[in-house]
Amino acid sequence: MHIVHPDGSMDFLATSPHFAARSMPINKLPGHWVLASAGKRVLRPGGRELTNRMLNALAIGSKDNVVEFAPGLGVTAQIVLDRRPSSYCGVEREPAAAEPLQQRFAASQVRFVQGEAQKSGLTDGCATVVYGEAMLSMQTPEQKQRIFVEARRLMGPGGRYGIHELCFLPDDISPALRRVIQAELSTEIHVGVQPLSRAEWTALYQQNGMTVSWTSQAPMHLLEPWCMLSDEGLRGGVRIIFNMLTKPELRKRILGMRRLFHKYEKHLGAIALVGTVKGAH
Helix, strand or coil: CCEEECCCCEEHHCCCHHHHHHCCHHHCCHHHHHHHHHHCCCCCCHHHHHHHHHHHCCCCCCEEEEEEECCCCCHHHHHHHHCCCCCEEEECCCHHHHHHHHHHHEEECEEEECCCCCCCCCCCCCCCEEEEECCCCCCCCHHHHHHHHHHHHHHEEEEEEEEEEEEEECCCCCCCCCCCCHHHHHHHHHCCCCCEHHHHHHHHHHHHEEEEEEEEEECCCCCCCHHHHHHHHHHHHHHHHHHHHHCCCHHHHHHHHHHHHHHHHEEEEEEEEEEEECCCC
16 A cells, blocks of 8 residues: 555555655645555555465475565565565566565575556466465456456466455445445545455456455554554664654544544455466466
C-alpha cells in the first residue's frame, strides 16, 4: 500500500516518511502516503504476522526461484532472502524503487527489475514461487485477473502463488453493504479500494488453473497501537506516536482511518492465500 499504479506496482518515493508531506497537504494524501509520512513501514492488512504465515505456507527453500510483485521497501524481501532461495526477483514499475533495492540487496542471486505486475517481462515458467501483498485489493476486477494470469505464466506445474490482501466478511455480505464500505474506504483513504470475499479470492485461483492449498485470515488491526509496536518494533512505534502527537493533521487522518476500520471490523479483514499450479501448463 504505497503509491499504487494501475498495474499494482508502487512508487518508492511514496514510502519516504517526508516525501509525501512535502509534496501534498496531509488532508489530500492517499492513506498509504499518510502512514508512510508517520514513519510506518509495514503496510500489509494483516501485519507482519500474516505475512510470516503466508511465507511459511509458501515453504520457500534453497531450490526455489522466487518472484515478488511490487516489493516496495523490501520488508518482505528481506524475510524471504533470509530463507536463502536459489534466486529472487522483485518486479517494480519505477526505477526509483528498483535501483535502491538492488543496491541494498546486492547479491548474485538477487535482482530487481523494472516491470509491471501484469506484464513483468520475465520468461515463462521462470519461478517456483510468486507472491504479492497489499496490491490486488486496489485493482479493478480486470486488473486482478491480468495479474493472476501473469503470476500463472511465470510458474510451472507445482508452482505456488501467495497473496496477502483485504477481505470482505462474511462471504455472503450483502451487495449494498459492500458498496457502502468500498465507497467509505475509497473516500477516507483517497484510493479506490475493491476487496473480495474469501470465496471470490479462491475463485480467482481456480479460474487460473490453481488450487488453493492454504488460507488464513486476521482482523484488520493494522492501526492498533499494539499491532504497530509488533510490526515496527519499539523504536518504530515510538517514531509513529511522536509524529502523530506533533502533527495534528497527520493524527487526524490516521485516527480517521482507524475509526473506519473499527466501524466495519465485522465486515473487513485481512486474508492470505496460497495456490498451487495444477497439471501441465
